[in-house]
Amino acid sequence: MAGQTLYDKLWSQHLVEQRDDGSALIYIDRHLLHEVTSPQAFEGLRLARRKPWRLDANLATPDHNVPTTLVERAAGNAGILDPVSLIQVQTLDDNCEAFGIEEFRINDERQGIVHVVGPEQGATLPGMTVVCGDSHTATHGAFAALAHGIGTSEVEHVLATQCLLAQKMKNMRVRVEGQLGAGVTAKDIVLAVIGRIGTAGGTGCAIEFAGSAIRDLSMEGRMTICNMAIEAGARVGLVGVDDTTIDYLRERPYAPNAEQWDAAVAAWRDLVSDEDAVFDKEVVLDAAEIAPQVSWGTSPEMVAPIEGEVPDPDAIADDTVKRGVVRALEYMGLAPRQKITDIRLDKVFIGSCTNSRIEDLREAAKVAKGKKVADSIALAMVVPGSGLVKRQAEAEGLDKIFLEAGFEWREPGCSMCLAMNADKLGAGEHCASTSNRNFEGRQGYGGRTHLVSPAMAAAAAIAGHFVDVRNVDVRDHTQQSQEA
Amino acid sequence: MQALKQHQGVVAPLDRANVDTDLIIPKQFLKSIKRTGFGPNLFDELRYLDEGYPGQDASNRPENPDFVLNQPRYRDASILLTRRNFGCGSSREHAPWALEDFGFRVVIAPSFADIFYNNAFKNGILLVPLDEASVEQLFQEVEASDDYRLEVDLEAQAVTTPGGDVFNFEVDEFRKHCLLNGLDDIDLTLEHEGAIRDFEKRHRAAQPWLFRG
Ligand code: SF4
Numbered sequence: 017m018a019g020q021t022l023y024d025k026l027w028s029q030h031l032v033e034q035r036d037d038g039s040a041l042i043y044i045d046r047h048l049l050h051e052v053t054s055p056q057a058f059e060g061l062r063l064a065r066r067k068p069w070r071l072d073a074n075l076a077t078p079d080h081n082v083p084t085t086l087v088e089r090a091a092g093n094a095g096i097l098d099p100v101s102l103i104q105v106q107t108l109d110d111n112c113e114a115f116g117i118e119e120f121r122i123n124d125e126r127q128g129i130v131h132v133v134g135p136e137q138g139a140t141l142p143g144m145t146v147v148c149g150d151s152h153t154a155t156h157g158a159f160a161a162l163a164h165g166i167g168t169s170e171v172e173h174v175l176a177t178q179c180l181l182a183q184k185m186k187n188m189r190v191r192v193e194g195q196l197g198a199g200v201t202a203k204d205i206v207l208a209v210i211g212r213i214g215t216a217g218g219t220g221c222a223i224e225f226a227g228s229a230i231r232d233l234s235m236e237g238r239m240t241i242c243n244m245a246i247e248a249g250a251r252v253g254l255v256g257v258d259d260t261t262i263d264y265l266r267e268r269p270y271a272p273n274a275e276q277w278d279a280a281v282a283a284w285r286d287l288v289s290d291e292d293a294v295f296d297k298e299v300v301l302d303a304a305e306i307a308p309q310v311s312w313g314t315s316p317e318m319v320a321p322i323e324g325e326v327p328d329p330d331a332i333a334d335d336t337v338k339r340g341v342v343r344a345l346e347y348m349g350l351a352p353r354q355k356i357t358d359i360r361l362d363k364v365f366i367g368s369c370t371n372s373r374i375e376d377l378r379e380a381a382k383v384a385k386g387k388k389v390a391d392s393i394a395l396a397m398v399v400p401g402s403g404l405v406k407r408q409a410e411a412e413g414l415d416k417i418f419l420e421a422g423f424e425w426r427e428p429g430c431s432m433c434l435a436m437n438a439d440k441l442g443a444g445e446h447c448a449s450t451s452n453r454n455f456e457g458r459q460g461y462g463g464r465t466h467l468v469s470p471a472m473a474a475a476a477a478i479a480g481h482f483v484d485v486r487n488v489d490v491r492d493h494t495q496q497s498q499e500a
Numbered sequence: 501m502q503a504l505k506q507h508q509g510v511v512a513p514l515d516r517a518n519v520d521t522d523l524i525i526p527k528q529f530l531k532s533i534k535r536t537g538f539g540p541n542l543f544d545e546l547r548y549l550d551e552g553y554p555g556q557d558a559s560n561r562p563e564n565p566d567f568v569l570n571q572p573r574y575r576d577a578s579i580l581l582t583r584r585n586f587g588c589g590s591s592r593e594h595a596p597w598a599l600e601d602f603g604f605r606v607v608i609a610p611s612f613a614d615i616f617y618n619n620a621f622k623n624g625i626l627l628v629p630l631d632e633a634s635v636e637q638l639f640q641e642v643e644a645s646d647d648y649r650l651e652v653d654l655e656a657q658a659v660t661t662p663g664g665d666v667f668n669f670e671v672d673e674f675r676k677h678c679l680l681n682g683l684d685d686i687d688l689t690l691e692h693e694g695a696i697r698d699f700e701k702r703h704r705a706a707q708p709w710l711f712r713g
Contacts, residue, residue: 032699033692041692043699045710055533063536064501064686070700072713100531100554107533144710169593169622169685177689179696272709280709 019290021187022256023222026162026287030145032179041179045144046161048130049076049117049171051108052436053149057172058111068115069178075139076112076119078105079129080436084399084426092123101437128402128428131155131369135239136404138268142257142284147174152369152452154245157254158238159261160287162222164251185252186220186296189289191227194303199486201379202237203371203450203469205229205301206244207309211319213299218250221297224289225255229303235264236375243370244452247316256288308485310356311454311467313344318454320356322472322484328352347456348464349444357482359466362445364389364396364477365459366423366470368433371450372401374408376470381414382490383474389422390480397424397439399431423477435460448476501624503682507605507652509578512568513642514543519582520589521616525598529554538594539601543569569602579606579650581638587616596623606652608659610635621675622684626654628669637665654680 020028032041054076061067068074081101088095093109096102105122112119120126126133131152134140140156146163147153149171156163166180174180190209210217223245230238238255245253255261262281265271272280307321318341320326326345329352332338345352350359366372366380377400389396398418400406406428409415415425432439433451435458441447443462450473454465468476475485526544532554540558547569549562563570569577580599586609587595596619599607607620608628620627630638641661642648651660654676659667678684689696704711 030703033695041689041696043696043703056535059533059535064684066686069696070713072711104533141710143707173686173689176686177696178700179689181685181689270712276709280707283707 018294019292021289021293021295022160022224022254022287023162023185023187023252024293026143026145026160027184029143030162039181039183042145042182044147044174044178044180045073046134046139046141046146047074047171047174048134048139048146048148048153049074049108049112050080050130050148050150051078051104052080053168054111054171055104055107056168057149057175058107058115060169060172061115061175064176066176068117068175071116073178074117074175075134075137076108076117077127077130077133078108078122079127080430080434081105082122082127082427082429083437084397084429084431084439086427089123089427097438125403125407128400128405129369129372129430131239131243132372132401132405135159135235135264136268136402138265138271141265141271141280142261142287147180151246151251152243154251154253155239155243155369157242157245157252158235159265160254160257160284162252162254165246185222187294188218188221188223188250188297189295189299190223190225191298191300192225192229192303193227193300194229195232196229196303196306197486199471199490200306200308201469201471202233202240204306204309205303206241207311207316207319207467208301208306209299210244210248210316211309212301213248215247215315215317216249217299218245218248221250222252222254223248223250224295225253226289227300227303230255231258231260233260234375235260236373239373240370240376244316247452257284258288308469308472309467310359310472310482311465312348312350312356312359313341314347314454314456315340315344316452316454316467318344319467322356322482324356326350326352326354326356349446357484359446360392360481361448361466361476362392362394363441363447364393364423364473365399365432365439365447365449365451366397366473367399367401367426367431368449368451369401369430370452371470372399372405372428374405376450377405377409377414378412380470380474381417383471383485383488384421384423384478385417385491387421387478389477392480393477394445395424396422396477397426397432399426399439400428402428421478432459434458435463441465448473448482501622501678501682501684501687504605504624504626504679505654507578507626507654508649509605510574510576511579511581511638511642511648511650512574512577513639514568514580514582515639517583518585518588521587521592521595522589524587524595525592526552528552530592530594535593535597536601538598539603542598542602543567573646576603578603579608579652580604581635581642582607582609583635584610584632586612587620588613593619593623596620596625600625608635608638621672621679624679624682626652626671626679628652628659630659630667630669634667
């Protein structure tokens with residue numbers, strides 16, 4: 017018999033019941049909640065007079081609607097000016113209080129984007145099933161946890177039963193072998209993967225990311241990659257456990273205590289695909305060939321290397337693809353064959369659950385240090401993923417580097433990733449963004465999003481247009497403290 | 501979920517085919533944090549002369565006197581009679597939430613959209629598909645009478661008119677079972693409560709660090 021994949025192991029370890037029709041009941045270890053997709057679920061519980069099955073499995077924090085400017089944040093919930101946003105955040109607070117669910121509220125230092133907060137707290141552990149009413153829950157798969165997004169009815173189902181009705185997915189493996197070039201990061205890997213397999217490439221699959229280039233990444237980098245599995249069509253992204261995983265988790269608040277630690281680590285060591293496991297699909301990429309990536313269109317698969325150019329629709333044979341490209345170029349205001357480095361920018365956003373962790377901010381700061389944001393850039397903002405990331409960054413002096421360079425340094429939240437709070441693009445504005453979606457209108461009505469890595473975003477802010485970060489002189493951010 | 505075995509109620513005729521979910525409940529109401537309270541905005545664009553927005557007091561809004569649900573004899577209707585492909589469009593669960601909140605328990609039409617079919621049953625609304633000729637007969641009868649009521653028997657899968665005509669209808673066995681007993685997905689899962697508790701116990705014993713309490 018062939019060995020098991022990591023996904024097979026996680027699935028069978030959580031199977032409560034297998035039904036004849038192919039559906040199954042799986043047990044959920046961790047349920048993360050935020051203000052947008054939970055209110056109707058709590059109301060449903062209330063109407064049916066039900067209680068949450070297991071309180072300690074749940075952890076909540078508001079993120080989508082919170083303002084990111086200090087003035088507004090200082091006022092707590094009262095600082096949320098949009099009444100609809102305020103009601104959502106207030107409702108989450110009320111529901112968590114009424115049902116007894118732990119919540120990191122708006123001004124709690126541990127508040128942040130759910131997908132940054134979970135791992136940071138050690139609330140996401142290897143071998144867990146993790147769900148949240150949000151498609152980027154795939155992020156948590158970086159810890160060898162089976163993690164995916166769910167809908168509001170399912171949020172209620174998980175609260176009430178600690179289980180989910182699910183169907184087993186197929187196994188897909190994306191191997192990235194070899195060494196990344198200097199200046200090339202996890203974000204470039206995942207954009208290159210999506211460019212290669214397309215936004216439907218992983219449909220119906222759990223994608224395991226493997227290979228030496230993935231092994232070499234930090235946990236932050238692995239999270240960036242799993243985060244965007246959903247943009248490749250897969251609800252689940254996974255990376256097997258190794259020392260990097262274990263070292264990251266040591267002494268996190270929710271991680272196993274000293275007594276349980278060794279047993280936990282022993283169990284985690286098995287959370288890798290067996291040597292002889294069989295995958296339904298496999299794709300292999302050479303890390304050395306990946307250049308910094310920039311998305312030029314309105315779908316994450318519309319990417320090009322920095323030294324490349326925007327496609328020419330006339331050179332595309334397939335009629336459907338061609339029409340998609342024509343439409344995207346029109347929306348993005350780009351000409352066929354325009355060089356990527358000629359795309360001029362109006363705004364720069366460094367943040368989101370894809371790239372707002374400490375390592376991302378360090379990468380961006382290295383590029384920004386000692387330079388100035390171009391005059392043509394109307395707004396360049398850095399939004400840390402959580403209050404703790406913010407504190408850490410400030411302890412390292414990153415905030416000063418950004419502020420001196422002309423970036424705004426904000427309070428944690430989803431911010432301009434989806435523009436549900438006041439941070440938005442104006443119509444026609446081009447934005448270098450470290451987020452995950454470049455759909456029409458995603459960052460504001462008529463806004464034009466280009467997905468890039470934090471280093472590429474910082475370099476673009478300085479130049480006013482895209483530049484190859486490999487040619488930019490970077491300085492180690494730690495030099496600041498040495499000089500001072 | 502509220503069970504439904506037999507139901508007797510006033511019938512309101514909505515003489516339109518392809519009524520989509522946007523017509524049932526316009527998108528501006530999706531921002532709400534609730535799943536109740538959509539009743540006053542059911543068919544909002546047809547029902548009122550002004551534009552609706554969330555949180556408004558519907559009692560002061562100018563009603564469209566021509567719309568069927570605004571006629572006094574239909575205000576307490578609980579059975580909606582309509583035409584082909586009812587509920588097409590998006591997957592929003594707000595559509596059945598709005599119908600239910602208004603007071604509808606049964607919708608009769610020649611056919612229903614797929615996703616809506618599931619969503620309606622999940623929320624305790626019985627969908628009765630009848631052939632075009634039968635639906636046409638019901639439309640004629642309802643318009644000719646001042647207080648037209650139908651009797652719907654889910655167990656027998658039959659609709660009986662005041663004149664004694666009986667129309668049989670098809671219903672998915674599983675959905676029928678749930679509706680007769682008032683079971684929703686959560687109830688069904690909770691029927692396996694024992695299995696979940698057993699699993700949880702083993703899981704906790706094997707990996708105690710996954711539990712904090
Ligand atoms: S940062 Fe963006 S993608 Fe991530 S959870 Fe928030 S809105 Fe969603």
